[in-house]
Amino acid sequence: MRSIVAVMRVMGLSDEAIARVSRLWGKSAARNGGRSHLLLGHLLDTAAVAEVMWERYLSAALRRRLEEISGGRGRVWFMWICGIHDCGKACPAFQAMDDVEAAPVRAAGLTWGRLPADRRQRWRHDVAGAALLRPRLVAEWGSAESAAWVWPLVAGHHGAFPSVQGLQPKHREAQGRGAAWAEAQRAVVDVFTRAVGFQDLAGARPVGMLNRAEQLGLSGLIVMADWIASDSEQFEGLTDARKISLAGARQRAEAAWRRLGMRGGWGALAVPGDRFAPLAERLKVNPRASQRELVEQAWSLPAPGLMVAEAPMGEGKTKAALAAAEVLAARFGLDGVFVAMPTQATSDPMYEQVLEWVRSFEPDLEAQVALLHGKRRFNPAWRQIWEHERTGPAGESDADDESALLDPFDVYGATEEDAEYGMPPWMSDGNHAPQEERDGPAQWFLGNKRGLLTAFAVGTVDHLLHAATRTRHVMLRFAGLYGKVVVIDEVHAADVYMRQFLLEALRWLGQARVPVVLLSATLPPAQRQAFVDAYLSGALSAADVHCAVPEPAGYPCVTVAYALNGTPVATSSREAVPSWRASTPTRIGWLPDIAEDGELIASAIEEEVAGGGVVLVVVNAVVRAQAIHQALMEKGFEGQVQLLHGRLCSAHRAHRTEECLRLLGPDPGEERPERMVVIATQLAEQSFDIDADLLITDLAPVDLLLQRIGRLHRHSGTRRPAAFSEPRVLVTGVAGGEGGRPRFLPASKAIYGEWALLRAAALVADAAGPLDAGTVRGDGWSIPADVPGLVAKAYGEAEVCPPHWGEGAARAVWQAKEQQREKNAEGFLLTRPREWGTPTLEGLHYAGSRAASEEDLDAVVRDGKRSVEAVIVRRSPEGYRAVDGTWVGVHGEVDDETAVGRLLGGTVRLPPRLAEAAEAELAPLPGWAGHPWLRYARALVLDDDGTAVLGKDRVGYDDVLGLVVERG
Template sequence: MRSMGLEPEVASRLSVLWGKSAARNRGRTHLLLGHLLDTAAVAEVMWREYLAPSLKRRLDEVSGGRGREWFMWVCGIHDCGKATPAFQALDPVEAVPVVAAGLTWGRWAKGKRWRHDIAGGVLLAPLLREAWGREAAGWVWPLVAGHHGAFPSVGSLRKAPVELQGRGGEWLEVQRGLVDVFTFAVGFDGLSAVRPVGALRKAEQLALSGLVVMADWIASDSSCFEGLGEAGKVSLAGARRRAAAGWARLGLRGGWGALEVPGSAVEPLARLGVVPRESQVELVDRVWAMPAPGLVVVEAPMGEGKTKAALAAAEVLAARFGLDGVFVAMPTQATSDPMFAQVVSWAESFDPALAGQVALLHGKRRFNQQWRQLWEASAGEGQEGSGGDEYGAVDEDDEFGYGTDSCGAAERDAPLRWFLGNKRGLLTAFGVGTVDHLLYAATRTRHVMLRFAGLAGKVVIVDEVHAADVYMRQFLVEALRWLGQAGVPVVLLSATLPPAVRQTLVDAYLSGAVGRADVSEAVPAPAGYPSVTSAYAVDGRVAVESSTVAVRSWRPSVRVGVEWLPDALVEGVVVADAVRAAVAGGGVALVVVNQVDRAQNIYSSLVSGGFEGEVLLLHGRLCAADRAERTERCLRLMGPGAVRPGRMVVVATQLAEQSFDVDADVLFTDLAPVDLMLQRVGRLHRHDGTRRPEGLSEPRVLVTGVADGRAGMPVFLPASKAIYKEWPLLRAAALVAEAAGGLPPASGSGTGPAAGPGWSVPEQVPGLVARAYGEADVCPLPWARREQAAETVWLKELEERAAEAQKFVLTRPREWASPTLAGLHYGGEHGVRKEEDLEALVRDGKRSVEVVVVRRVRGGYAALGGGRLGVHGEAVGAEVAERVLGGLVRLPLGLTEAAETDLRPLPGWAGDPWLGYAKALVLEEDGWGVVGSSRVGYDEVLGLVVEEM
């Protein structure tokens, strides 16, 4: 320190500033400079072992070729705000040597206490402006001020009180000395030498901020970085040794690194073990031709192999543009599990060790056997800490809950605990999870930068993108803007999209890519179906291209017979009778309805009518274990290559609508918007080579959930209207009428006429969707007034729901032009404290509650799936604990408020990492529990049953 020209008093004072207190650091004080150097050393390891080539290239560009040292500096300087009276006074024991060195403080005035992250911004901003100028300083200081999860505004840094600067010049001298000593230690001649020669784009700043947080959290693990209380032991060389050892013990790593560019478009498809189809080759060829990272929209029939093609395209994109991993976003937890298996196999084809770098991101992953084998055999899930770092005294390892022993023994092929913690899953090299995790990165919530850092440097694939409704789409659009600005390639997959939605998604990505909110580049109409649309920007100029030559689907279009089955009653007796008739001589029927009660009733009617043992019920009110078991059974009996039973009926809700790779001989479906009905049709005659009964050799769909009303006006199921609204249902009913050859016949008159033209699938799919949501007249003239009124209501609701979502997106339109992260969290975090809150935030704003169902027995409790619990509910042994968790089920929305008030964990669950925060629904010995004004039971076949008392 003296060699840098520091006065002895300043050097002496700097050598006693503490960064980690002994009370919260395994009994050993860690000096502030030591923690800064530890973090810089971790950043250096991350540069070498973790950062994507694309990110390193950008950091090299803005630092004048010194990206590694600059990354070390910006990560390490994060805690400079601890060199303030406000922080040093927080621990009376640690404060003693600080005061003895001549750094004093008085009694604080009542009011706000300054957190050390914001204090760091106050301390560093004027030093950077002096050394670098206002523009360069303006985008760097928020990286420091926001490292605890929220970016303050410029205004919050003004009028810094005595808590930060103290009285006299001693504090200012030691603060400047800390910055200078650290800057010199990481390899710069002085603060001026650190000045960036350019600026990162705002999205790149967000990703960098997340990497700062990552480096800080790793360096804050006291089991890897024990405290150093003597200044003579603090050095960068020592920090480098500690960081290397800690990184190795944690087992962390990146993904591919520098991936070799495939030799041909066929090569990455061959890796996936597929015989290339035209549509798959078209996608890979298109990403080969893109001159810059961009957005690719793939529209192809169900079963076309879109996801495999997307993985092949991801390999090409990663190799060409320096990406180091992939995140695959799926619409549901159920669809994530089979994709996880596929991505694990794909990752292993590059390097067997990469299997351990694939994260499964959803709340039920514990029930995925492959996930548990790869990840949880050697480590438990990290948990979010309950304490807040209000004034910066709480150490990061305690606050953010990855424990004190995460550097313990680790299997070499798994990154183990660190990536399992809350908010960190996306940081793994390869991830598969619900689309929620992508949308979380577009919310104005705490630590959003950590989530976004997990997307930057990857290829992002979003499957079934049509499943995002208007509310969710606001977050998807926001995510696309940020990903476009960060240069992250995105592949969107869908059976088909309404043209207006496709245009919105393309415009969002291009707006980010060129940094303007008003970009609107017309998307050319594709030449045929399947189709690929690509959008990118080069030097500020945008380009949008669609398939100019029609691409053949892998299987030819077939006529699907469309018939009416009038029934608008929840009981579903008409449907059950028709199903019995359809498969009386054998065959496999799929029944997809819009309401759980209706599914339960149809199931019960079929069983009582002689189909016992031949019907399977699948819906969202099954407990986790039952739902997983039934889904697996469906795939085993109806999936590709299955030996199918002679007769089988699956009665399901919308769970069977997406990424459900089963093959049915005949389909019964409640009326739904046309694009969703076509998704259901995609389960019909899906697999080639399947032997079918003589009467079911042609694909046939019977549309129910609707009946005739007065003057030929359709009557819809109340549940269908509540879910989908009337206007899309009217348009769908009109298109079904065209295909069926007429309007719904009178209720009770049997199935409708089969003389209509039906649908040619997949040939007509894009046109049907475009007509359903377009401006052209579709409905019969007598429906016109009703349709017009319904459209007005529908559009108003869309506008209201979009506006509601806009309250929570990461930036509002007027904020997009801001070049820095300052003030990003202005307006707060909207009460988001738990993962369930965040899920509700991006889904529809309505939070539902999951509970664990247990049974009361004499002397204690029992798991729903069997197994006696202790007198207070404690699980004895891993097998019983597994059965307890298998009883997890989601309650209907109407019970949310009562469940929040009435239900709580059993006493014996306290401290359990999985059950400690779970609400227990206790079923008494008569089989019923009470939630609010409802009786709730669980039938081992029907699932959750709710009755009003």
């Protein structure tokens, strides 16, 4: 076991130089569990962690790329680039940060003068490392091009990539003056480089270059290795350089990896012997034609590419996508999958489906499946797998939670970087399992910003969009996508603002050779083309690539796009693919109503289900849903109505969703009720696998109307009353106006804009007859055969409305708003249009967003419509109670996990217009200060009358209706 001191002696360093280098510290005792750790020790620890990651975490595809660009030395080169990241700590600006640690450094002859006290002028060690390395790389590698893409990997390891102009310190003293500093800094780089296996720095020169997206993914893996090696509980500090060696670091890294329970995904995934075994044998489905088509296309792709699967609602697209993901991963050496869903509500059932799928490869892999959204602790499967070994609240943490339950600055543990960047110190919870190897999931992945790094993940699409924003630590998020197959379900659900981030993500994923599968039942042709062009722009590292997508032969269909030998290719299904069920005539009728009392809709429901039946009501506003519910209660529907909307607290929403799926899902058996009404907002629009006999829906854009119709007569074999033998839709939320021009609900206009609603009204009128004819039913639509044609008409150029409706003027307003929203997104996109051809990460974060929390990031990718969550608490004479009545103490204190869960079950998302008042007026209860799940949660305290004043409004929470807001 050759120590680092022995390496220095072999290299011919003087005793004086050895003494100086051996005093440089990397972790201070004050912030490293009470023991200092020398700089070279931390560099070797990080390199050793990287070596373990190479063996047990990196995908085969990434290992191949690193072998290519390093001339067959991929493992050692990966160790080197991960470990060299902190070489910039060998400068006065860092060494002076702790007086106790600085004393022996100065005593050894590494001195400095006065350093700037202003934090804004402080010389950061990540930038200092790049400033130290860059001139040496240019000189010793003899290649400015190689140096140009490597130095940003060092400069950006704390979350942001500076420009080359930023590599000059404002105070030269901060970088170090004189021969002693120059010798020590050179020695740190050379000694570390020799210790990991290169003869000298010149030997570490890469023979090739990663493209920019690959650099971003690699940068995230460097951060991951650094964070693991910075865990003081896993890596005890060493203060004697004679005890530091690569062999010792390897032992420490192996032990830490075992204790943390870390692992990757599939590893070497075998290529299926039968082309459709991933469907028939693993997913246990009798493959439908559309599912076979998607898997067949995955087999035929000559290179990683984009696949766009369009098929009717209920066709089985997600299972086909998982089967295709297995094929793509096996063929191209990928190690996991991320499935992106439009909402938290749609993520939960998908998580359980992916869990079952992953278990079919290896039962223990279930511990590598993450659920990424802020309410996951209310998912029973998640809690059983990820929280079963918790010993108390101190061990709780959550990855990328929108509710910001963790310290937003807690990114990797107790290190000097915290203090350097103005971050509060992090105190370990001391709750790591004492056994040598964990038998459960790696809790490390639950840390802030780490969720996507798990091998398999299901979560909201926001996590994908966050990886396309110019925000701090974006590289860590992108690393979680790099080496996976990415599946994006309900891709049409992204509005024009969110779509800019989706397109940006596709560009980066295309360049990183990440296969992507997009799923939709109602995708406008223009969006399909835009997705293809974005992915190919990335794959070809060129701006504004356009490759015309052939018109699909039918519906369902699959479009594939890839780059081969520098040429873009886009093809669609060459032959019509039959749907699994024949198209069914769906009768469409009007139910004109824009009143706020819900009375007309309740009366229609009462009439329709007099003889039994299941009705799904989908409306565009929470208050409208609440009004309909109240009107039904007055008509004697107690116990027969479920109300679902976004202003229910977490526990109520989860319970009601589960109940709807149990009673109305694919296999309800004898439990399907004789009479039931589900009243929902847009939550029921997609990936809500229930089967209704009748749909009553507010008018919405045609693609969304079709999605809602997808919940109608969804499952074969469902027993129905004779009155509902054919699917039927009543369209409401609209009324006749002057000259027959429709009038819309104000909420609908605010959400969708008038132009899309006018066109939807015109297309519905084609099927249902004129709006002023009441509930007269016309020929209706044939579903799913009419779906692609209706969507194409709705978003086409030709006018579809009667001339006196003023469609042209409405379109102009809509286009202006859409263009402005696109422009609004540009300032947050990871790359500006003019920079797409840039070959390195240098300057990537120039003028980037300072969003820190998940709430901030949500505002970035969701058009700034910031909303705030609060925990409903009821005040009582003796103290506080949770929303369900659980006692939580005089000051809100809780002492067991059951109470915490019940308390957090009262979390509710407030309307965006109340966000400002909530941020100003709501705070945690005093008793929450020491609890990691509660210390940042805002309490909405309801008085004896069950209400509270928030801003100018009075708000309350009703156990049935949810959050009720009375405008002030």
